[in-house]
Amino acid sequence: MKIFILGDSLALPRPHRIKSFNPEVDKELAVHFDETYGCLLQNELLNAYPTVRFSVTNRAQRLTTIKDIADQFSDHLFYFQPDVIVMQVGIVDCWIRDELGGKQLVDIVEFEQYYHAILTLLQKRPETKLIVVGICPTSMKMEMRYPGILQQISLYNQVLKSGENHHQVFFMEMESYINSHNPQVYLLPDDHHLNKKGNELISRRLVEIIKAFQENVTGCKMFETDAELSYKHFIKSHEIFPYFGDNLYNLIYLSYQMQDWGKTVEYIKFVRMNQIQHPALPQLVDMIKEQMNS
Structure with missing residues (x-):
């Protein structure tokens, strides 16, 4: 880096x-x-x-x-x-x-x-x-x-x-x-x-x-081969510095895919409460809301 x-x-x-x-x-x-x-x-x-x-x-x-x-x-x-x-x-x-x-x-x-x-x-x-x-x-x-x-x-x-x-x-x-x-x-x-x-x-x-940037990078590299370990790195990134939009996107996406829906909702609320911006976050959140309500 x-x-x-x-x-x-x-x-x-x-x-x-x-x-x-x-x-x-x-x-x-x-x-x-x-x-x-x-x-x-x-x-x-x-x-x-x-x-x-x-x-x-x-x-x-x-x-x-x-x-x-x-x-x-x-x-x-x-x-x-x-x-x-x-x-x-x-x-x-x-x-x-x-x-x-x-x-x-x-x-x-x-x-x-x-x-x-x-x-x-x-x-x-x-x-x-x-x-x-x-x-x-x-x-x-x-x-x-x-x-x-x-x-x-x-x-x-x-x-x-x-x-x-x-x-x-x-x-x-x-x-x-x-x-x-x-x-x-x-x-x-x-x-x-x-x-x-x-x-x-x-x-x-x-x-x-x-460090939050680095943990997010590591999580992304592991996503295809080990989703659970990837998820742990995203969680660690959030614990270190919770206001990182890229990492929140990854957390929301992966927590939903792993059916950790309580965490998915928690992260979405955090994004809204803190007005976190990310170009792809609104589309992801809308997609998850639509699937949860269907």
């Missing part, structure tokens, strides 16, 4: 004081490469699935905006053909900048336009999944310095979340984890970049989603 990380400096190693960093003096970084969430993610997946080939390629760059990602997204998507893209972007775009007279590098209208351009391209390669990491809130200290910045972060996050469909696009929100009154549980003292615990947090949450 090929995983690509696209984004800004939050996915990168970080010195304690980047503006005064001296490599001859500052040997210890705030976050080393092997402590970034991309590196942690790869190690965890390789440990969990030693027989599966996982690769995590980190192509994040400092000061990256969603425009930068949109401009290069076609190359990343079609030339490298990743199975999963992790995209963490937005804080550079929405930050209120003194040098711009209080304006932002990318206003929210442009931000939404570039995001839609990315999603449109993504649809052309439906086998690639996109996990969008939400923008981390900053501190109350920064809110006092840049009034309205927390609201801007929330508004830009709403744009990112709007693309989620639980089928090809998944949104990983960060606002419920980072407390603006005490952000340094997960952020460095600049109230912006991830510290070691912040990287561990994102890695843990990515591992859950990608």
Whole structure:
């Protein structure tokens, strides 16, 4: 499974004081490469699935905006053909900048336009999944310095979340984890970049989603030869991350075929309750309802 990380400096190693960093003096970084969430993610997946080939390629760059990602997204998507893209972007775009007279590098209208351009391209390669990491809130200290910045972060996050469909696009929100009154549980003292615990947090949450992807893939491969074992992998995927539309489709289809009708109804209710989208789910559910009522 090929995983690509696209984004800004939050996915990168970080010195304690980047503006005064001296490599001859500052040997210890705030976050080393092997402590970034991309590196942690790869190690965890390789440990969990030693027989599966996982690769995590980190192509994040400092000061990256969603425009930068949109401009290069076609190359990343079609030339490298990743199975999963992790995209963490937005804080550079929405930050209120003194040098711009209080304006932002990318206003929210442009931000939404570039995001839609990315999603449109993504649809052309439906086998690639996109996990969008939400923008981390900053501190109350920064809110006092840049009034309205927390609201801007929330508004830009709403744009990112709007693309989620639980089928090809998944949104990983960060606002419920980072407390603006005490952000340094997960952020460095600049109230912006991830510290070691912040990287561990994102890695843990990515591992859950990608493990669910992998269990679903394994279940699909076993479907023709061992339906019961295939069903177990689909169930495991659902237990790890229940909001995965592809896996729910497989669970509904296979539970019905195996006459586990109580579970079939349970999964259908879950889909409706959580508004899970999948291009083939409505047709499957209608077919099952018709057969059950006949």
